[in-house]
Amino acid sequence: MPDMPHRPHPAAPLAERPQHASAALPAIPAPTRRHVVQGLGTGTAALALGGLTAPPAAHAATEPGTPGASPSAHPAAHTHTARFFSPEDFAFLSAACERIFPADAQGPGAIALGVPHFIDGQMDTPWGRGELWYMQGPHRPEAPANLGYQLPYSPQQIYKTGLAGVVAWVQKTHQAAFETLPPETQDSILTALENNATQFDTLPAAAFFEQLRSDTIEGAFADPIHGGNKHLAGWTMMGFPGARADYMDWVDRYDTPYPYGPVSISGETA
Amino acid sequence: MAEKTLPPVDVVVVGSGWAGSIMAKELCEAGLSVVMLERGARRSTARDGAYPASIDELEGAVRYKLFQNPAQTTVTVRNRTDQEAVPYRRLAAFLPGAGVGGAGLHWTGVHFRATPQDLRLRSHVVERYGSKFIPEGMALQDYGVTYEELEPFFDRAEKVFGTSGLAYTVNGEVTGKGNVFAPDRSDDFPLPPLRDVYTAHLFRHAATEAGYHPYAMPAANASQPYTNTYGAQMGPCNFCGYCSDYACYMSAKASPNVNIMPALRRHENFTLRSNAHVLKVLLDSTGKKATGVVYQDAEGNHITQPAGLVILAAFQFHNVHLMLLSGIGKAYDPASNTGTVGRNFTYQNITNSTVLMPPTRSTDQFIGSAGGVAIDDFNSDNFDHGPHGFIGGSPLWVNQAGVKPIAGAKGSFPGAPRWGSAWKKAAIDTYRHSFTINAQGSNMAYRDVYLDLDPTWRTSYGQPMLRMTFDWKDNDIRMNRFVVSQLEGVVKALGAQDAHYGMREPGKPFDVRDYQTTHLCGGAIMGEDPKTSALNRYLQSWDVPNVFVVGANAFPQGMGYNPTGLVAALAYWSAHHIRTQWLKGNGGPLVAQ
Numbered sequence: 026m027p028d029m030p031h032r033p034h035p036a037a038p039l040a041e042r043p044q045h046a047s048a049a050l051p052a053i054p055a056p057t058r059r060h061v062v063q064g065l066g067t068g069t070a071a072l073a074l075g076g077l078t079a080p081p082a083a084h085a086a087t088e089p090g091t092p093g094a095s096p097s098a099h100p101a102a103h104t105h106t107a108r109f110f111s112p113e114d115f116a117f118l119s120a121a122c123e124r125i126f127p128a129d130a131q132g133p134g135a136i137a138l139g140v141p142h143f144i145d146g147q148m149d150t151p152w153g154r155g156e157l158w159y160m161q162g163p164h165r166p167e168a169p170a171n172l173g174y175q176l177p178y179s180p181q182q183i184y185k186t187g188l189a190g191v192v193a194w195v196q197k198t199h200q201a202a203f204e205t206l207p208p209e210t211q212d213s214i215l216t217a218l219e220n221n222a223t224q225f226d227t228l229p230a231a232a233f234f235e236q237l238r239s240d241t242i243e244g245a246f247a248d249p250i251h252g253g254n255k256h257l258a259g260w261t262m263m264g265f266p267g268a269r270a271d272y273m274d275w276v277d278r279y280d281t282p283y284p285y286g287p288v289s290i291s292g293e294t295a
Numbered sequence: 296m297a298e299k300t301l302p303p304v305d306v307v308v309v310g311s312g313w314a315g316s317i318m319a320k321e322l323c324e325a326g327l328s329v330v331m332l333e334r335g336a337r338r339s340t341a342r343d344g345a346y347p348a349s350i351d352e353l354e355g356a357v358r359y360k361l362f363q364n365p366a367q368t369t370v371t372v373r374n375r376t377d378q379e380a381v382p383y384r385r386l387a388a389f390l391p392g393a394g395v396g397g398a399g400l401h402w403t404g405v406h407f408r409a410t411p412q413d414l415r416l417r418s419h420v421v422e423r424y425g426s427k428f429i430p431e432g433m434a435l436q437d438y439g440v441t442y443e444e445l446e447p448f449f450d451r452a453e454k455v456f457g458t459s460g461l462a463y464t465v466n467g468e469v470t471g472k473g474n475v476f477a478p479d480r481s482d483d484f485p486l487p488p489l490r491d492v493y494t495a496h497l498f499r500h501a502a503t504e505a506g507y508h509p510y511a512m513p514a515a516n517a518s519q520p521y522t523n524t525y526g527a528q529m530g531p532c533n534f535c536g537y538c539s540d541y542a543c544y545m546s547a548k549a550s551p552n553v554n555i556m557p558a559l560r561r562h563e564n565f566t567l568r569s570n571a572h573v574l575k576v577l578l579d580s581t582g583k584k585a586t587g588v589v590y591q592d593a594e595g596n597h598i599t600q601p602a603g604l605v606i607l608a609a610f611q612f613h614n615v616h617l618m619l620l621s622g623i624g625k626a627y628d629p630a631s632n633t634g635t636v637g638r639n640f641t642y643q644n645i646t647n648s649t650v651l652m653p654p655t656r657s658t659d660q661f662i663g664s665a666g667g668v669a670i671d672d673f674n675s676d677n678f679d680h681g682p683h684g685f686i687g688g689s690p691l692w693v694n695q696a697g698v699k700p701i702a703g704a705k706g707s708f709p710g711a712p713r714w715g716s717a718w719k720k721a722a723i724d725t726y727r728h729s730f731t732i733n734a735q736g737s738n739m740a741y742r743d744v745y746l747d748l749d750p751t752w753r754t755s756y757g758q759p760m761l762r763m764t765f766d767w768k769d770n771d772i773r774m775n776r777f778v779v780s781q782l783e784g785v786v787k788a789l790g791a792q793d794a795h796y797g798m799r800e801p802g803k804p805f806d807v808r809d810y811q812t813t814h815l816c817g818g819a820i821m822g823e824d825p826k827t828s829a830l831n832r833y834l835q836s837w838d839v840p841n842v843f844v845v846g847a848n849a850f851p852q853g854m855g856y857n858p859t860g861l862v863a864a865l866a867y868w869s870a871h872h873i874r875t876q877w878l879k880g881n882g883g884p885l886v887a888q
Contacts, residue, residue: 124714124715125714125715126714126719127715127716127719129716129719129720130716131716131719131720131723150358152358155366156364156366157358157359157364157365157366157385158365158366158384158385159365159366159369159382159383159384159385160366160384161382161752161753161755163751163752165379165381168379168381169374169378169804170808171374171804171805171806171807171808172372172373172374172380172381172807173372173381173383173384173385173387173807173808174384174385174808175381175382175384212715215714219713219714238713238714239705241714242701242704242705243353243357243701245704246352246699246700246701246703246704247351247352247353247357247701248350248351248352248353250351251353259700260700262719262723263700263703263704263722263723263726263727264657264723264726264727265661265699265700265703265726266661267350268347268350270346270347270350270533270535270536270537270544271533271534271535272533272534272535272536272659272661272662273531273533273534275534275659275662276490276491276492276534276662277490277491277492277493277496279493279496282656282657282659283657283659283661283662290347290348290350290351
């Protein structure tokens with residue numbers, strides 16, 4: 026029986042003066058410590074009941090062996106309305122994320138993890154609006170790639186431009202919507218985007234693909250408070266304990282891999 | 296927008312990171328009235344590091360909550376002088392801080408001294424290898440201060456930072472199993488070293504087997520509860536793995552916010568103003584005396600703060616930028632090799648190697664601290680460079696500061712697929728079973744690598760951006776490749792399943808898209824000759840003697856070690872000479888020209 030997880034214990038009160046700054050409040054509602062401690066307790070109980078080797082529940086809920094599952098196998102993707110994306114764009118986005126991060130023997134895919142909704146939610150943030158990037162011109166998109174991003178698009182504009190372009194491009198080249206195509210065809214389309222086979226307005230297809238790939242990974246593995254990583258299943262797959270963030274008792278137990286499953290900022294456990 | 300002039304003060308300090316906080320504390324202790332101006336927001340560990348909200352990879356390390364926002368101010372970058380530089384629009388390669396505490400709030404906490412050789416590298420190389428050993432175009436220089444002179448200030452900084460480590464010699468006597476290459480110390484570290492995480496433990500044993508000399512990395516993460524020399528309290532590091540990019544919720548990582556601000560705020564002669572972006576240093580009609588600074592506040596007002604002494608401590612490149620915008624010293628011109636402000640701009644030469652262990656054991660990379668295990672066998676001049684024909688070196692280490700899953704998945708094993716099921720499996724296997732060995736190397740200065748003002752792009756404050764002209768050079772590429780290749784014996788001893796040796800590739804230019812390090816150096820360097828340095832050995836401007844410029848901008852070249860320990864020691868060194876000499880004199884130069 027492993028030890029109880031060590032509870033986070035912030036240091037003794039410091040002399041540091043609390044600051045009531047004019048800066049924006051954190052965007053994330055901070056749960057009380059009590060919630061987290063409860064969460065840890067639940068995790069320990071689940072561990073004791075489930076044992077260390079039982080597959081996480083999130084795995085069982087998915088369908089290993091159906092890597093090409095079409096979005097219709099995931100009705101959740103369509104029953105929740107996206108706030109930023111049009112239904113047509115969201116259908117492409119969902120299907121594309123699922124091919125980048127498919128449901129498979131490793132665990133759930135992007136749709137079951139809520140990745141498309143995560144991306145939708147990120148559009149309405151300072152980052153999504155481009156407020157965290159230097160957006161002033163002049164722009165030099167022809168500059169060498171190693172000198173970094175030089176396009177005039179914010180993340181919102183990358184998606185708006187990229188999705189409008191790619192939906193039309195797939196319709197033209199395949200006479201069908203992306204989400205209705207077989208997985209192999211979807212993969213070949215994504216590969217073409219990755220290899221920059223076309224461009225949408227002045228947005229290179231590869232820039233759109235890289236944004237999509239990067240945001241899919243973020244949605245799969247960010248804390249669930251951001252809308253993805255549902256049921257902490259991304260973390261369970263990776264073997265990441267999430268917001269436990271206290272390994273005082275585990276640093277030098279070189280013969281024992283860390284045994285506890287993840288907990289989120291909100292206190293949710295896998 | 297209004298313009299306003301405030302009553303004069305004795306000192307204005309630009310920046311509230313380590314350099315600014317140390318200078319402000321020292322000058323408050325001297326009884327001077329000090330106004331500290333911070334470009335960013337108020338920040339505190341209690342709020343910005345509060346558990347559990349701060350344990351958020353997306354906000355902390357992906358959206359860069361605590362960092363400088365390029366939309367407000369950034370730089371332009373090019374590799375060569377015949378290119379047009381373009382803006383650094385998204386943070387990636389380097390991550391400057393903004394807000395109270397500066398980058399000192401979200402650094403990792405690796406806390407080194409400098410080696411005696413690094414501080415007088417030109418003299419040392421000439422003595423050992425001859426002046427012909429220095430390649431054409433390399434601007435190799437001495438700091439103008441020796442290790443012996445700085446030793447008391449290294450010691451002082453460690454006792455403020457609560458640094459955990461293990462000495463090798465103290466006052467000439469071997470006292471512990473520390474770094475056999477480390478210079479002598481006047482006292483031990485204030486705290487014992489942090490425990491080795493599993494991967495560091497593996498590296499320690501494999502490095503020993505390979506014939507090297509592993510040691511516990513010195514870290515400003517408290518291995519035990521600690522009360523520092525200012526009475527500020529630190530909690531014990533619990534290896535939460537949220538060091539880099541985050542405020543430490545345990546208050547175990549040293550930061551200006553935890554270790555200095557509580558004491559600084561007790562001085563009635565201290566004032567901190569946040570959201571105060573300094574636009575320039577004001578000079579009198581002679582151009583030889585600063586009269587204060589002008590800054591823009593959060594409402595867009597331009598405020599003049601008169602002061603008798605100006606300390607620039609705004610981070611390496613912001614210091615250089617302010618000097619160029621203010622006309623302090625002569626801008627460097629690489630064509631004629633004249634001028635000093637902007638020259639000897641350097642970085643740090645880091646590549647990462649990935650070791651994949653067999654699937655029978657998890658590497659638990661999420662556990663982390665600023666500690667770890669390093670070898671210095673190929674750092675500095677700890678080995679004979681004669682047969683290799685390059686200058687510089689690199690420590691090799693496992694410094695596992697906590698790998699989170701977004702970063703882990705984005706950086707899965709080199710050569711693996713980039714998406715789809717095969718990628719997913721590789722990403723998960725790599726996260727669970729691999730670890731990273733870093734080669735963090737020196738970067739020499741070159742005549743055509745420098746900082747100046749950009750002719751095209753402007754910051755949100757309407758000022759010309761700073762322009763970086765930077766590329767990797769043959770000497771540094773060969774150094775990196777030699778040092779990384781020495782890892783083969785370690786990897787063999789580890790029993791690794793696979794390894795990817797991360798090396799600098801000849802012909803591959805500096806790439807701003809890949810995170811490397813925020814250890815930017817030089818541009819306004821210290822030295823003994825006003826023709827080749829912007830600052831004298833006390834960090835005083837040769838040209839405007841009531842301006843001192845504190846930070847890694849003062850390093851003549853980039854060293855293998857992390858810069859913060861040397862920045863802190865140089866700040867205490869500079870402050871000591873302001874207090875004991877400059878304040879007692881006529882306000883003139885501390886070194887005659």
